[in-house]
Amino acid sequence: GAVVSQHPSRVICKSGTSVKIECRSLDFQATTMFWYRQFPKKSLMLMATSNEGSKATYEQGVEKDKFLINHASLTLSTLTVTSAQPEDSSFYICSAKGGTSSYEQYFGPGTRLTVT
């Protein structure tokens, strides 16, 4: 149990376009979802935390107008990269917390975004 999926797994887009990444908890209700960014050979950087039905909380240095997060239901959160630029190219990973565990975050497989 406690599976988190992400869609798409890989996306290539042109500069200036917007890209939406979906994160779904498949077999549990995720009260909280997290979005991370992973740079090559570096650790995960927490971008924002979202609770269902409320506005996301962004980490310092993360532009909320650029990285729009919506957590419309207990099983779905979306990250939209608006007006994507080449420097936004990265690996984006979501995780979800909920279900029977009060502490564990379950991670999605990640989405590779390439902006040309």
Added chain:
Amino acid sequence: AQRVTQPEKLLSVFKGAPVELKCNYSYSGSPELFWYVQYSRQRLQLLLRHISRESIKGFTADLNKGETSFHLKKPFAQEEDSAMYYCALKYAGNMLTFGGGTRLMVKP
């Protein structure tokens, strides 16, 4: 601010040798620490947490508050242990901050 440091980016050992992956943290609150593992082409998954004081896949980790460390140890490494290992600190109720990760390579 909270911070997690993993000083080794790469650790290479032979099968059967002991392994210790280092993790140090700084945090003003009461720390809750985790080790996550990412096998090749797989997602990140929880390996163990300090509160449960368990041994998973032969790995153990003890929280040393005096040294602010949470090193991951295994007495006899196996080839299937080869992976990226991340130490993480929980803060502000929900959030995790990760160390830079250590790639463990276990050679036959």
